[in-house]
Structures are given as structure tokens and as C-alpha cells.
Amino acid sequence: MPSRRSFLGQTVASAATLTVAPALPAMAPASAAVERLPIALMGCGGMGVHHLKNLMNRPDVDIRYVCDVDANRLASAARIVEAGQGHAPTPVKDVRRILDDKTIVAVWMATPDHWHTPGAVLAANAGKHVYVEKPCSHNVREGRLLVEAATRNKVQIQVGTQARSTKTCQEAMARLHGGAIGDILVAKAWNSQKRRNLGHVPPSQPPAYLDYDLWLGPAPEAPFYANRVPARWRYFFDYGAGDMGNDGVHNIDVAIWGLQVDRLPDRVTALGGKLHFDDDQQWPDTQYVVCEYNAAHAGGLARQLIYEQRIWSPYVQEGYENGNAFYGTKGCLIMGHTIGWKLYGERNKLLEEMTGPVDIRSHHTNFLEAIRSGAALNAPALAGHVAAGVCHLANISTRLGQTLRFDSTTETLPQNEPASALLKRAYRPGHWATPKGV
Ligand SMILES: NC(=O)c1ccc[n+]([C@@H]2O[C@H](COP(=O)([O-])OP(=O)(O)OC[C@H]3O[C@@H](n4cnc5c(N)ncnc54)[C@H](O)[C@@H]3O)[C@@H](O)[C@H]2O)c1
The missing domain is CATH 3.40.50.720 (NAD(P)-binding Rossmann-like Domain)
Incomplete structure (x- = not known):
């Protein structure tokens, strides 16, 4: 990778185009015994x-x-x-x-x-x-x-x-955190794609090959519905967080990575609903979210994270189905989910672009190295929590139609009982998998 100085030098004359090659499979030297x-x-x-x-x-x-x-x-x-x-x-x-x-x-x-x-x-x-x-x-x-x-x-x-271990994303972050677009005050994430209608189905007997009781686990007892299991459970309150917690969370995580915040936001407001699908799914198919981070909690600058979702769109947004935009005081960076990005300067001058494949293998490698040698994780639990937490807070705001004033130090919603109740969930009484402290 060029140093930032040489990179800036190159970009004066023309936009640089880079393609990152797929990572080679990690091969053990023939002579070395690898501990499995x-x-x-x-x-x-x-x-x-x-x-x-x-x-x-x-x-x-x-x-x-x-x-x-x-x-x-x-x-x-x-x-x-x-x-x-x-x-x-x-x-x-x-x-x-x-x-x-x-x-x-x-x-x-x-x-x-x-x-x-x-x-x-x-x-x-x-x-x-x-x-x-x-x-x-x-x-x-x-x-x-x-x-x-x-x-x-x-x-x-x-x-x-896995974006956190994907080369194109890491390179984008190097530009952003190196100051390529100035102070990043706003990051946007979007989830704009075409999903299917789940229909309306009555409860039915679970199939014989499925242990539905164990599938439910600590979730409240509920009848089986054929349009929830497998894979579509994510559109129901008790099992998932809608498409924001499904695909959206990838881009929300990248937005947070770019903004360099390591806590939940201080204010969240969201609107959304089912504008398109007439079916059983419970979470919105259309949703707009704005989160604000106080300057003291975001490296000295007040910052915003915006999320947009339309899961009935047979077309892309900004050239990418799902993606991110980072808006800085000197330029902006538009990024497709784990596939590449374009960096623009003043008056939308294209300064650099990069493409490359998603790299889940490196995400596995990073995890295994952390286990073996204590190497830093690329996506530790805290990063996962603050990204998923944005989805959960935005979903609470959407469900209640309220702007939430969140205490991001205690992770509570003071003097807001209805919203506080949704910071957690109901569990099946006495279930062995219920975490202590919920
Ligand atoms: N990182 C990514 O890019 C990415 C992509 C797709 C899905 N995902 C995530 O992967 C997860 C699974 O998604 P999916 O689409 O494969 O869903 P899925 O419903 O197809 O698969 C989940 C599997 O878990 C099994 N299961 C349920 N309860 C279990 C239990 N108690 N013990 C053992 N197995 C149990 C189910 O029977 C099912 O086979 C989700 O959290 C999803 O968000 C991540």
C-alpha cells in the first residue's frame, strides 16, 4: 500500500484504481507440523x-x-x-x-x-x-x-x-482514518435490495426432522409457523432484528468503524413500517434512522450515523446494493459492501478507487491467531455489541415512534419505561440457556 503522502501525490494527477487480489489460502510449509x-x-x-x-x-x-x-x-x-x-x-x-x-x-x-x-x-x-x-x-x-x-x-x-478482515474495507479505513476526506461528521449505511413476500400462514406441526423445542431454546414458547423456519425467523420480533439486524448490521458496523466510536449513540430517532409487504413479517421493510454521538463520546466531534432500508428495491443505490457513504469536510467515500469504494475530493473529483472480494477466510484466520497468540481481534464482542446495539435502539425508536435519549455510559434509557422494557426480552421461564443478568 502506498504511504499516505505518496498516495496523495499520485492522486493529484489522476484517480488511482486498485484491485485487491483474493487472499491466497493459508498453506502450511511442508516441513512444519501445524497444530490443528x-x-x-x-x-x-x-x-x-x-x-x-x-x-x-x-x-x-x-x-x-x-x-x-x-x-x-x-x-x-x-x-x-x-x-x-x-x-x-x-x-x-x-x-x-x-x-x-x-x-x-x-x-x-x-x-x-x-x-x-x-x-x-x-x-x-x-x-x-x-x-x-x-x-x-x-x-x-x-x-x-x-x-x-x-x-x-x-x-x-x-x-x-467479515468486512473487518476484508482488504478493501481495511484500505478504505486507512484512508478515512488518515484524514483523506477531512473530519468525518456523518456516516451513512444502506440496505437496499429485493426480498421476498413471506405470505400469511397458519400455525402447523413442526416437521419430524426438526426439534422445534430446542430451536426455540430460551425464546418464549410459540407455535410453529412454516414461514419462519428456516432462515426467515429474522423478520420476527422474538428471533431477530429485522433486515437491519440481518444485512444492515454489516454496513452499520462499517459506518461505526469509520466514525471510530466504541459505544452506543446518545440519541436515536427512527421511522419505519411495512410499506410494501403484505405478509406475516413483523419488522419494517422500510426504515430510516439517525443516531447522534456526543463529541465527548466520538473523538471530540459530534457525529451522526444514518441508516436507510428499503428491502423491496430491484435496483441499487449509489452503485451498490448495500453500502456506506462517509461524508467528510474535504471529501467523501462511497463504499459497496465488501466489494470496493470510490474516494472523492472537492467538487466530486474522483481521487482513488479500489475493488476486491470479501474475505471470510482472513476473518477466520484473525480469530485463530487471536486464540493462539493473543493477536487483536478485528471484530471483538464490543464492536459487535455497538453495531447490533444501533439496530436494537433504532428498532425500539421505530416501534414506539419516539426519539430515544440513551445514556450510553450506563446503557439505559432513564425515565422511559416503555422503551427500557425493550432493551431486553422475555425468556422461557427457567430455560437452561438464559444468560445470567438479563
Ligand atoms: N456474516 C454473514 O455474512 C452472514 C450471512 C448470512 C447469515 N449470517 C448469520 O448466520 C446466522 C444463520 O443464518 P442462516 O441464514 O444460516 O439461518 P438458518 O435458519 O438457515 O440456519 C440456522 C441453523 O441453526 C439451526 N439451529 C437453530 N437452533 C439451534 C440450536 N439450538 N442448536 C443447533 N442448531 C440450531 C437451525 O436448525 C438452522 O439449521 C444468522 O445469525 C445470520 O445473521 C451471516
């Missing part, structure tokens, strides 16, 4: 299998267990790993089998969101390092408990926001 860390995966759905496929041919891990409450998915995941790794993992339905096994060093969690913090805290309490998918929490309180679990147990908790 025994690991496990909880949640073998779309994302879980994506993790498995990226993990099973690494020389530095041994996938010992796969875990799912869906017997079909479990069997399929075990077969995939056996073929890729050369030996089969043990398939289990109940994560406690993994947590009881003292040889397991780390657990990847790609369950629905209502299991993220409960599962991760259980694993951390059992001394396991945890890679937990985004959003790392179901609500603000859980996010804080996750951060505390990492510190208390002295374990590494990496959140699945």
Missing part, C-alpha cells in the same frame, strides 16, 4: 455450511463436532465435512455435548439470532473461544452480557462481520 485446533460448529444452515466449507480444508483446525436441531441439515453438514476434511465430525443435536468436551477450543455459532448471546455466553463460560454470527445479540442487554462474558472468561469472541 479442535473446533465445533453450532447451526448448520446456509451460513453455517459456508463456514464449514471455508474451515474444512484449513490445515490449522479440526472440525470435531457439527450441531443442529434439524436432523437433515445435521446429517448433510457431517457429510460435507467428512468429504472435505477426510474424517467425519460427531453430529450432535444439543450444544451441551460440545460444551462438556474439554478438548474443544472454539465454537462457531451460526444459529438464529435468539441463540447468539445465550449460546456464546454458555460457550465462553465453558472456556471456549467463540466466533458468533452477526448480529451478536438479540437486544441491547444481551450485547453487554456478551462483552462481559469475553472479559470474565478471558476468551476471544469474534463477531461474524
Whole structure:
């Protein structure tokens, strides 16, 4: 990468175009014996299998267990790993089998969101390092408990926001944090894509291959609905945070990274609703959010984070389906989600651009290095909490139609009982996975 000075020198004459090559697979030298860390995966759905496929041919891990409450998915995941790794993992339905096994060093969690913090805290309490998918929490309180679990147990908790380990994003941050667009006062994140209608369905019997009681876990008891499981649970209050907590949280995390804030905002206001879909989903399909950070909490400058969501759009925004804009006093940077960016100076002069692929493998590598050598995590629990927390606060503001004055030190909403109640959630009474302190 050019130094900032030489970079600026280059850009005087013309816009620089860079393409980042895909990272080469990490190969062990033929002579070196690589210690394979025994690991496990909880949640073998779309994302879980994506993790498995990226993990099973690494020389530095041994996938010992796969875990799912869906017997079909479990069997399929075990077969995939056996073929890729050369030996089969043990398939289990109940994560406690993994947590009881003292040889397991780390657990990847790609369950629905209502299991993220409960599962991760259980694993951390059992001394396991945890890679937990985004959003790392179901609500603000859980996010804080996750951060505390990492510190208390002295374990590494990496959140699945792989932009943090993707070269193009890191290069963009180097420009932003090096002053390329001046003081960044506003960062925008958007989620603009085409989702499907979930329809209206009555409750039904869960399929025989699914342990629906274990799927619900610590969430309140509820009938089974075929348009929630799998994958569409994210559009329902008890299991997810809508598309803002799904895809939006990636871009919100990048916005926060650019703004260099490490806490939740001081004020949040949001509007949203279902403007398009006539179906069972509970969260908005259309949403607009503004968060403000006090200067004292954001490196000496008051800053804003804006989020826009329209999940019924068969077209892109600013050239990118999902993305970010960083507005500085000297220029701006427009970024597509993990695919590239363009840096503009005064009067929209294009100064530099870069493209490159998303790199989940490096995110795994960073996590494994943190476990082995204490290297700094790229997406630690705190980063996951402050990104997910924006989604949760914005969703509270949207649901109540209120501007929230949030105490970002105590993470409370003083004198606001209705909103305070939504900082956490109801759990199934006495369920074994309910985190302490919720
Ligand atoms: N980082 C990314 O880019 C990215 C992309 C997609 C999804 N995700 C995240 O991955 C997670 C999973 O998403 P998905 O689309 O694969 O959902 P999914 O519903 O397809 O998969 C979740 C799996 O978890 C299983 N599960 C549920 N409860 C379980 C339990 N108690 N124990 C074991 N398994 C259990 C389900 O049976 C299912 O197979 C979500 O949190 C999502 O936000 C991340």
C-alpha cells in the first residue's frame, strides 16, 4: 500500500484504481507440523455450511463436532465435512455435548439470532473461544452480557462481520482514518435490495426432522409457523432484528468503524413500517434512522450515523446494493459492501478507487491467531455489541415512534419505561440457556 503522502501525490494527477487480489489460502510449509485446533460448529444452515466449507480444508483446525436441531441439515453438514476434511465430525443435536468436551477450543455459532448471546455466553463460560454470527445479540442487554462474558472468561469472541478482515474495507479505513476526506461528521449505511413476500400462514406441526423445542431454546414458547423456519425467523420480533439486524448490521458496523466510536449513540430517532409487504413479517421493510454521538463520546466531534432500508428495491443505490457513504469536510467515500469504494475530493473529483472480494477466510484466520497468540481481534464482542446495539435502539425508536435519549455510559434509557422494557426480552421461564443478568 502506498504511504499516505505518496498516495496523495499520485492522486493529484489522476484517480488511482486498485484491485485487491483474493487472499491466497493459508498453506502450511511442508516441513512444519501445524497444530490443528479442535473446533465445533453450532447451526448448520446456509451460513453455517459456508463456514464449514471455508474451515474444512484449513490445515490449522479440526472440525470435531457439527450441531443442529434439524436432523437433515445435521446429517448433510457431517457429510460435507467428512468429504472435505477426510474424517467425519460427531453430529450432535444439543450444544451441551460440545460444551462438556474439554478438548474443544472454539465454537462457531451460526444459529438464529435468539441463540447468539445465550449460546456464546454458555460457550465462553465453558472456556471456549467463540466466533458468533452477526448480529451478536438479540437486544441491547444481551450485547453487554456478551462483552462481559469475553472479559470474565478471558476468551476471544469474534463477531461474524467479515468486512473487518476484508482488504478493501481495511484500505478504505486507512484512508478515512488518515484524514483523506477531512473530519468525518456523518456516516451513512444502506440496505437496499429485493426480498421476498413471506405470505400469511397458519400455525402447523413442526416437521419430524426438526426439534422445534430446542430451536426455540430460551425464546418464549410459540407455535410453529412454516414461514419462519428456516432462515426467515429474522423478520420476527422474538428471533431477530429485522433486515437491519440481518444485512444492515454489516454496513452499520462499517459506518461505526469509520466514525471510530466504541459505544452506543446518545440519541436515536427512527421511522419505519411495512410499506410494501403484505405478509406475516413483523419488522419494517422500510426504515430510516439517525443516531447522534456526543463529541465527548466520538473523538471530540459530534457525529451522526444514518441508516436507510428499503428491502423491496430491484435496483441499487449509489452503485451498490448495500453500502456506506462517509461524508467528510474535504471529501467523501462511497463504499459497496465488501466489494470496493470510490474516494472523492472537492467538487466530486474522483481521487482513488479500489475493488476486491470479501474475505471470510482472513476473518477466520484473525480469530485463530487471536486464540493462539493473543493477536487483536478485528471484530471483538464490543464492536459487535455497538453495531447490533444501533439496530436494537433504532428498532425500539421505530416501534414506539419516539426519539430515544440513551445514556450510553450506563446503557439505559432513564425515565422511559416503555422503551427500557425493550432493551431486553422475555425468556422461557427457567430455560437452561438464559444468560445470567438479563
Ligand atoms: N456474516 C454473514 O455474512 C452472514 C450471512 C448470512 C447469515 N449470517 C448469520 O448466520 C446466522 C444463520 O443464518 P442462516 O441464514 O444460516 O439461518 P438458518 O435458519 O438457515 O440456519 C440456522 C441453523 O441453526 C439451526 N439451529 C437453530 N437452533 C439451534 C440450536 N439450538 N442448536 C443447533 N442448531 C440450531 C437451525 O436448525 C438452522 O439449521 C444468522 O445469525 C445470520 O445473521 C451471516
